[in-house]
Amino acid sequence: MRITFALLALLLSLPVAAAQLNLELGERTRHWQTAELLAHPQARDIDVPADVAYKRPMHYRAVPLAVLLEGVQPGEHLQAIALDGFAAEMPAAPLLANGPAQAWLAVEDSAKPWPALGKDKATAGPFYLVWTNPKASAIRPEQWPFQIATIRRLAAVEQRFPALLPEASLASDDPVRQGFALYQQNCMACHRLNGAGDAQFGPDLNRPYNPTEYFQPAFLRKYIRDPQSLRQWSQAKMPGFAESVLSEKELDALLAYLAHMSKRKG
Structure with a gap:
């Protein structure tokens, strides 16, 4: 048991590694590396006054999610899969909208890692779906998936x-x-x-x-x-x-x- 906790402590103390985001959008599949997203022409610094995961104001380097969802239509359905198996079901329309609420993919820079989510916990990275002005479109906490590994297009839940x-x-x-x-x-x-x-x-x-x-x-x-x-x-x-x-x-x-x-x- 002591070895297990020691190993966990060691892993948590290691620098955050660069990661890969997998986009599986039907016939179109794309893999984005951390460095590519941080250097994306539409990446910008944003402030999130009431961050759902961290429960405090946060500052991120982020890309408008809509620009990464090329070919996805508002009536379609997406799913964000996290590293721990959390699978968030997401109608595409709010993710593609320019406002009033806007969805962003926050990208964790391995040289400037985000804070841990709690004691003996990892950060919200490598990729985190955050929102600006979320209350304007009644965005719920479950629409803020973090530790994202894959976003994929799927048939609706009913199907x-x-x-x-x-x-x-x-x-x-x-x-x-x-x-x-x-x-x-x-x-x-x-x-x-x-x-x-x-x-x-x-x-x-x-x-x-x-x-x-x-x-x-x-x-x-x-x-x-x-x-x-x-x-x-x-x-x-x-x-x-x-x-x-x-x-x-x-x-x-x-x-x-x-x-x-x-x-x-x-």
Whole structure:
């Protein structure tokens, strides 16, 4: 155990190495090296007043993400895959927009590494999707994936993972359908459901049991709002979802979707 911790400490103390960003955009694949992105003609210095990962103002060298997504159309769907298996599902339209919110790929310079995300943790690099003016377009925390290794174009979630779909007969304005959209935005980056999804980070939310089956309703809401208030565990990675991120009405819809899917484990 001492050797393991010593090795971890050594690895964390080593300089940040240059990295490669993989873009898999259908028939077009491109690999960008750190140095290439830092020297990109449209790279610039940006300030992020309320950084999601670091929870403080940050300054980055970054490239507008849209210029790297050549050929991608607003109606298409992308996925950012992190080094640890976090897989963020992202509709392309906000990433391609010039405003009011704008998406940037922040690039970590190995000569000037970013701060660690916490004790015994790495930085948010090598590549981090950050936003300027995010509140103007209601950008959520889950739309700030960090430690990105690959961005790829995929079919929409509904096509790739039919096991996630609620009952087809539900009305278009049923809260369960809104809950499904919120599940994709807030939960799918870390969890699978019915074995469906690309994430390799958190447990399945329906098999063998759905959290609505083993949590009392009040405690499940408390857990989603602040996991550490219910289970204090130093290794826990699930973030809390404050009302500023997930309103009470949205949380109701998300829980309605989970409860609905507890009866759809086929």
